[in-house]
Amino acid sequence: MKIAIREAYGQALLECGRENGDIVVLDADVSGSTKSAMFKKEFPERFFNVGIAEANMTAMAAGFASAGKIPFVNSFAAFVTTLGLLPARAFASYSKLPIKLMGAYGGLSDAFDGPSHHAIEDIAVMRALPGLKVYAVSDVAQTRWAVRHAVEDRSPMYIRLSRDYFPDHYAPGEVFEDGKAKLLRDGGDVAIIACGLMVEHALQAAELLGAEGISARVVDMFTIKPLDAGAVLECAAKTGAIVTAEEHTVIGGLGGAVCEALCEGGASVPVTRVGLADRHAECGPYAKLLHKYGLDKDAIVAAVKKTLAKKK
Amino acid sequence: MAISAGTSAGISAEDRRKLEKLCQKFRRKLIDVLHAKQTGHPGGSLSVCEILVSLYFHQANVDSGNPGDPNRDRIILSKGHAAPMLYLALAEKGFFPYGEIDTLRDFETRLQGHPSIKDTPGVELSTGPLGLGLSAGLGMALALRLDRSPARVYVVLGDGEINEGTVWEAAMAAAKFKADGLTAILDWNRVQLDGATDDVMPSGDLGAKFVAFGWNTIHCDGHDIGAICRACDEAAAAKGRPSIVLAHTVKGKGVSFMEGKSAWHGSPIKDADYEIARRELDEGVGA
Numbered sequence: 001m002k003i004a005i006r007e008a009y010g011q012a013l014l015e016c017g018r019e020n021g022d023i024v025v026l027d028a029d030v031s032g033s034t035k036s037a038m039f040k041k042e043f044p045e046r047f048f049n050v051g052i053a054e055a056n057m058t059a060m061a062a063g064f065a066s067a068g069k070i071p072f073v074n075s076f077a078a079f080v081t082t083l084g085l086l087p088a089r090a091f092a093s094y095s096k097l098p099i100k101l102m103g104a105y106g107g108l109s110d111a112f113d114g115p116s117h118h119a120i121e122d123i124a125v126m127r128a129l130p131g132l133k134v135y136a137v138s139d140v141a142q143t144r145w146a147v148r149h150a151v152e153d154r155s156p157m158y159i160r161l162s163r164d165y166f167p168d169h170y171a172p173g174e175v176f177e178d179g180k181a182k183l184l185r186d187g188g189d190v191a192i193i194a195c196g197l198m199v200e201h202a203l204q205a206a207e208l209l210g211a212e213g214i215s216a217r218v219v220d221m222f223t224i225k226p227l228d229a230g231a232v233l234e235c236a237a238k239t240g241a242i243v244t245a246e247e248h249t250v251i252g253g254l255g256g257a258v259c260e261a262l263c264e265g266g267a268s269v270p271v272t273r274v275g276l277a278d279r280h281a282e283c284g285p286y287a288k289l290l291h292k293y294g295l296d297k298d299a300i301v302a303a304v305k306k307t308l309a310k311k312k
Numbered sequence: 313m314a315i316s317a318g319t320s321a322g323i324s325a326e327d328r329r330k331l332e333k334l335c336q337k338f339r340r341k342l343i344d345v346l347h348a349k350q351t352g353h354p355g356g357s358l359s360v361c362e363i364l365v366s367l368y369f370h371q372a373n374v375d376s377g378n379p380g381d382p383n384r385d386r387i388i389l390s391k392g393h394a395a396p397m398l399y400l401a402l403a404e405k406g407f408f409p410y411g412e413i414d415t416l417r418d419f420e421t422r423l424q425g426h427p428s429i430k431d432t433p434g435v436e437l438s439t440g441p442l443g444l445g446l447s448a449g450l451g452m453a454l455a456l457r458l459d460r461s462p463a464r465v466y467v468v469l470g471d472g473e474i475n476e477g478t479v480w481e482a483a484m485a486a487a488k489f490k491a492d493g494l495t496a497i498l499d500w501n502r503v504q505l506d507g508a509t510d511d512v513m514p515s516g517d518l519g520a521k522f523v524a525f526g527w528n529t530i531h532c533d534g535h536d537i538g539a540i541c542r543a544c545d546e547a548a549a550a551k552g553r554p555s556i557v558l559a560h561t562v563k564g565k566g567v568s569f570m571e572g573k574s575a576w577h578g579s580p581i582k583d584a585d586y587e588i589a590r591r592e593l594d595e596g597v598g599a
Contacts, residue, residue, distance in 0.1 A: 024455070058447075060448065063450060066429070067451070
């Protein structure tokens with residue numbers, strides 16, 4: 001049965017909790033939404049609902065981590081990465097404590113709650129914190145890997161999840177590697193580097209482009225930090241044109257990270273960043289928001305054509 | 313204000329005299345170092361002296377020979393700008409050589425401007441951004457309780473610091489989780505960077521506020537080592553709720569012209585002022 005990303009997260013967290021008694025889970029009164037409540041039901045003594053107090057929650061996680069626990073901090077991505085930012089900076093980044101920051105409802109997935117609840121700058125914010133790893137998952141199998149990775153890797157990290165259903169790209173149990181992107185479709189005219197739900201839109205765009213004789217390569221860059229700079233440069237070398245796609249503003253997120261890698265790698269190729277154009281969205285049905293704000297397959301197809309026009 | 317008479321064992325007269333001597337030593341060295349470096353925070357370091365000395369040298373189970381002991385007590389200096397006094401205590405405890413104090417705030421020093429868990433042996437939490445230590449201390453106390461450890465967590469707060477909302481988020485949460493392994497100690501010196509706390513942000517009846525939040529509250533003279541130790545014993549005896557020791561202190565304690573003056577929160581010490589301060593501390597005025 002198909003499950004939403006948040007349910008996949010809740011299940012994975014529970015399974016890891018059964019195997020590892022050091023895992024503790026904190027939530028800020030949204031455990032029914034983040035699905036951390038699944039862990040609470042089985043392990044109430046290792047679950048701490050701090051009320052609507054994200055800064056306190058994140059700082060409490062530092063105490064748990066320093067005493068040998070693996071704390072998972074849960075709330076909406078928009079709040080974990082804002083109200084939780086100061087303790088994340090002091091304790092996860094500066095102090096290198098193994099705090100696991102879980103951003104539920106990434107991107108516009110909390111569609112009807114509107115821009116106050118959309119997380120559209122979380123990747124830029126968290127990526128800027130020294131030493132903090134950043135991931136954005138694209139399907140259920142990858143979500144399960146990410147949770148397991150958070151338990152096994154001592155690094156502090158931020159994982160962007162989603163409220164919604166994402167189509168599957170991987171078989172259950174698919175092996176992922178930290179810092180290694182996944183090549184989902186080969187192609188020689190253009191490369192689309194995407195994360196999260198935009199991976200699905202990138203694949204759909206590649207199909208549409210293929211019908212027009214344009215061969216598009218699609219890369220799932222779930223590992224935003226560490227970024228797979230090698231894969232980015234390979235995209236540039238093999239196609240000579242790059243489009244990035246993310247449910248995020250075009251500033252400082254995946255698109256920014258890819259441009260940094262291209263510049264530093266000396267790749268001189270045209271790039272178009274698909275994302276929110278330095279603006280907030282509004283409330284409404286998820287799919288309609290994605291279309292109106294230029295975050296879907298149609299926007300990617302247009303971006304590819306624009307980029308190919310600039311290709312030498 | 314009711315000063316606790318104390319009913320518990322506290323500290324022997326002999327030990328108390330030893331720790332008073334230690335405070336005198338620390339104050340002299342603090343003034344020496346802050347004068348030499350022309351940077352650092354004298355006021356809040358001087359006010360917290362007896363609190364840290366009581367914790368490190370009597371109250372808490374902290375051993376530099378076994379720094380990773382899971383059952384060690386944890387001391388968090390949430391008002392991280394008083395780092396120089398913390399470093400003096402940690403050096404005296406043997407976490408690093410006493411002479412290393414002279415590298416305070418130097419380039420590539422282990423003794424950073426504010427406490428760093430990565431750099432300085434014995435530091436339990438990086439602090440500096442105010443208002444986070446009580447939350448982290450609560451997390452530690454709950455983790456220790458999960459492990460059935462007898463260890464206690466002490467969080468030393470500043471009275472300017474409690475302007476931060478996170479302190480009150482943590483206060484609510486500590487009561488909810490019945491964190492009786494957690495003792496907060498407020499260095500209530502009534503002065504913050506810009507002036508008197510009553511002018512900058514009046515804290516009102518802090519005892520009543522913490523009682524209303526579900527805490528056990530104990531007042532004491534924050535420069536009386538015997539009173540601080542008795543208050544901590546009382547806190548440890550309180551079950552089912554966290555405790556806060558409201559330690560009434562004087563900012564800049566021990567140096568007459570610094571006492572109660574916000575100007576000495578973080579000002580460099582000039583040569584002429586240094587001479588006066590040293591003379592007063594050598595003569596034991598105010599100590």
